[in-house]
Amino acid sequence: MRSVLFVLTACAVIGLAFWAYRENYRTQQALNVTERLQRDIGASRARLAVLRAEWAYLNRPARLRDLADLNFDSLGLMPMAPEQFGRIDQVAYPLEEEELLPITDPIEVSNLGGRP
Amino acid sequence: MIRTPLRPLARVLEARAKGDNPDAIERENLRLRHEEMRDRARQRAEGRLLVLGVLFVCAFTMVGARMGLLAASEPSEPRASAAGADIQALRADIVDRQGRVLATNLETFSLYAQPHMMVDPEQAATELARIFPDLDREDLVRDFTGTRKFLWIKRRLSPEQKQAVHDIGDPGLLFGPRDMRLYPNGTLAAHVLGGAGFGREGVHAAEVIGVAGVEQTFDAQLRDPARAGEPLQLSLDLTIQAATEEVLLGGMRLLNAKGAAAVLMDVHTGEVISIASLPDFDPNDRPLPPTKGRPDDSPLFNRVVQGVYELGSTFKIFTIAQALEMGMVTPDTIINTKSPMTWGRHRISDFRNYGPELTVSEVIEKSSNVGTARIAVDIGAERQREFLGQLGLLETTTFEMVEARGGKPLLPPRWSELSTMTISYGHGLSATPLHLAAAYATMVNGGTKIEPTLMRQNGPQYGARVISEKTSEQLRRMLRLTVSQGTASFGDVPGYAVGGKTGSADKPRIDGRGYEKEKVLATFAAVFPSHDPKYVLIVTLDEAVETSGSEPRRTAGWTAVPVAAEVIRRVAPLLGLRPEIEPAELTGITLTSN
Numbered sequence: 001m002r003s004v005l006f007v008l009t010a011c012a013v014i015g016l017a018f019w020a021y022r023e024n025y026r027t028q029q030a031l032n033v034t035e036r037l038q039r040d041i042g043a044s045r046a047r048l049a050v051l052r053a054e055w056a057y058l059n060r061p062a063r064l065r066d067l068a069d070l071n072f073d074s075l076g077l078m079p080m081a082p083e084q085f086g087r088i089d090q091v092a093y094p095l096e097e098e099e100l101l102p103i104t105d106p107i108e109v110s111n112l113g114g115r116p
Numbered sequence: 117m118i119r120t121p122l123r124p125l126a127r128v129l130e131a132r133a134k135g136d137n138p139d140a141i142e143r144e145n146l147r148l149r150h151e152e153m154r155d156r157a158r159q160r161a162e163g164r165l166l167v168l169g170v171l172f173v174c175a176f177t178m179v180g181a182r183m184g185l186l187a188a189s190e191p192s193e194p195r196a197s198a199a200g201a202d203i204q205a206l207r208a209d210i211v212d213r214q215g216r217v218l219a220t221n222l223e224t225f226s227l228y229a230q231p232h233m234m235v236d237p238e239q240a241a242t243e244l245a246r247i248f249p250d251l252d253r254e255d256l257v258r259d260f261t262g263t264r265k266f267l268w269i270k271r272r273l274s275p276e277q278k279q280a281v282h283d284i285g286d287p288g289l290l291f292g293p294r295d296m297r298l299y300p301n302g303t304l305a306a307h308v309l310g311g312a313g314f315g316r317e318g319v320h321a322a323e324v325i326g327v328a329g330v331e332q333t334f335d336a337q338l339r340d341p342a343r344a345g346e347p348l349q350l351s352l353d354l355t356i357q358a359a360t361e362e363v364l365l366g367g368m369r370l371l372n373a374k375g376a377a378a379v380l381m382d383v384h385t386g387e388v389i390s391i392a393s394l395p396d397f398d399p400n401d402r403p404l405p406p407t408k409g410r411p412d413d414s415p416l417f418n419r420v421v422q423g424v425y426e427l428g429s430t431f432k433i434f435t436i437a438q439a440l441e442m443g444m445v446t447p448d449t450i451i452n453t454k455s456p457m458t459w460g461r462h463r464i465s466d467f468r469n470y471g472p473e474l475t476v477s478e479v480i481e482k483s484s485n486v487g488t489a490r491i492a493v494d495i496g497a498e499r500q501r502e503f504l505g506q507l508g509l510l511e512t513t514t515f516e517m518v519e520a521r522g523g524k525p526l527l528p529p530r531w532s533e534l535s536t537m538t539i540s541y542g543h544g545l546s547a548t549p550l551h552l553a554a555a556y557a558t559m560v561n562g563g564t565k566i567e568p569t570l571m572r573q574n575g576p577q578y579g580a581r582v583i584s585e586k587t588s589e590q591l592r593r594m595l596r597l598t599v600s601q602g603t604a605s606f607g608d609v610p611g612y613a614v615g616g617k618t619g620s621a622d623k624p625r626i627d628g629r630g631y632e633k634e635k636v637l638a639t640f641a642a643v644f645p646s647h648d649p650k651y652v653l654i655v656t657l658d659e660a661v662e663t664s665g666s667e668p669r670r671t672a673g674w675t676a677v678p679v680a681a682e683v684i685r686r687v688a689p690l691l692g693l694r695p696e697i698e699p700a701e702l703t704g705i706t707l708t709s710n
Binding site: 081082 | 304685688690
């Protein structure tokens with residue numbers, strides 16, 4: 001009876017040791033993944049900051065103004081002026097689309113050709 | 117355990133046979149037993165003490181070792197926590213009211229050298245001098261071959277420059293990461309942003325600190341890592357700021373002005389939407405503060421916040437407001453405006469003679485110094501001072517820029533009756549255009565006090581009441597009349613019902629004796645739309661002159677007013693104000709009965 005107990009205890013110890021060993025390595029693995037993710041997040045954040053700065057730099061009003069002047073021929077952009085405000089009743093209703101003419105010259109259409 | 121009997125029969129019998137007392141044997145045995153028990157107890161206690169001592173030594177050794185380890189180890193980030201997302205070491209961005217970036221950070225690299233690690237110092241110096249034309253080869257060679265172990269070469273490198281230095285391939289040339297403050301919009305809102313520089317510097321990082329403007333005012337907040345890079349939102353609007361600066365620069369060039377300033381403010385919230393001072397500078401490359409000359413010659417000088425000027429006739433509205441508020445006059449009261457008016461040794465005269473009498477409304481419309489001075493005399497020095505104090509014209513503003521502390525109004529040393537009269541039309545008391553904007557906002561918004569602010573607000577300020585709703589209404593009508601038929605007739609912008617008051621003040625001479633003849637500070641304080649004011653705009657031109665006529669014209673009506681009108685024409689649509697037909701004044705219907 002006692003020896004059975006000893007064997008069982010020894011088995012339990014071995015089992016627990018194995019479990020602890022595996023958990024330890026899995027934890028380390030998870031930590032490495034976290035670290036890599038955080039490094040990625042940091043790098044992405046830095047890249048985002050640079051992109052945002054670049055976006056702001058490219059959209060600076062002085063540059064946009066110059067671009068609008070340069071491309072005046074194709075865009076025709078002017079500074080916003082009071083005259084450009086319109087009223088909703090100045091907008092014309094869209095014209096009703098012309099109805100399709102009646103079919104006077106019917107063509108036979110069949111979907112038989114599509115079958116295998 | 118075998119216990120020794122206390123009275124062993126053999127010895128007792130023996131003792132009795134000898135005639136001894138057998139009790140002695142018992143006592144002796146009892147003594148021996150007690151001694152034995154005592155020895156055992158002591159041994160056990162000593163053993164326990166030893167165990168306890170060992171335990172304590174172990175525990176303290178552990179604590180000590182841990183402390184030593186913590187003190188000696190390199191700090192490292194916690195690996196397993198997700199807290200990293202909430203803490204950012206970067207300086208926070210500054211954004212405008214719509215979230216567009218005004219200031220942000222850029223990662224760059226600094227270049228430093230460790231000469232003792234260099235392979236070929238001469239070659240490295242030659243190459244560096246080629247990459248950076250501002251470096252001198254001889255100096256570099258001297259530094260590299262001397263006894264120095266470390267020197268900074270460049271604070272900031274562009275990526276191309278970094279690559280070029282990399283290509284030299286000398287192991288003694290090293291790079292350290294640097295966060296650089298970047299103002300992507302260049303000179304836009306330069307005075308507000310101020311600029312940033314490096315504080316304490318190390319090889320791996322450098323502290324970025326604000327040196328002026330909001331960067332300095334909110335330095336602690338911008339650097340606080342616990343705010344996780346939450347941007348600082350200002351009340352400025354990038355587009356409107358750009359439009360204002362563009363028009364102002366054009367106006368300044370056309371009119372040959374030395375400097376120009378403009379501030380646009382919401383009359384209900386006190387938010388400053390745009391604030392411009394010309395000439396300006398690039399905060400990415402902030403110039404050094406001037407060491408000689410007048411401070412306002414430097415582009416660093418902020419005319420709106422720091423410039424303390426006598427703002428001329430724009431002050432008249434305050435006198436009239438007080439008189440209306442006190443019930444002394446109504447807009448139709450007739451005032452004696454016989455020019456010149458003599459007061460002791462002094463004479464007060466108008467720009468031109470407007471006849472012997474004007475109504476109060478016409479005094480503002482035509483900008484009569486004499487009329488205003490007469491009303492001011494009736495008000496009295498004490499009450500005038502109190503009223504201007506309520507408007508905040510006697511103290512520095514609470515504006516969130518470090519420079520605002522420099523804009524303290526200059527008051528007359530003794531507030532005499534003559535001072536009262538001159539202050540009533542804006543001479544003898546100097547204030548900044550920002551003071552004027554806040555005071556005008558207070559005048560037209562229904563009469564409650566406004567404090568200018570650069571922070572985005574969520575709703576109107578409910579300040580202390582300074583004038584009544586009715587007075588505010590009357591003032592708005594007078595300001596509108598000034599533009600529609602008075603001195604500021606160039607200020608009319610169709611659809612926006614601009615109201616305003618001009619002010620042309622001769623500049624005081626530098627030596628402090630009297631005034632310059634041909635140098636005028638022209639100011640226009642505009643309010644739009646005047647039937648329901650939303651914004652106040654102050655435009656100030658320094659020494660502007662209009663030369664299209666036969667003789668040069670320097671009054672604000674010819675200089676500041678057209679510029680302000682153009683600013684309003686450009687800016688009002690951007691503010692989302694739709695041009696509308698001004699509600700006409702109703703024909704007065706008098707109730708009569710018979």
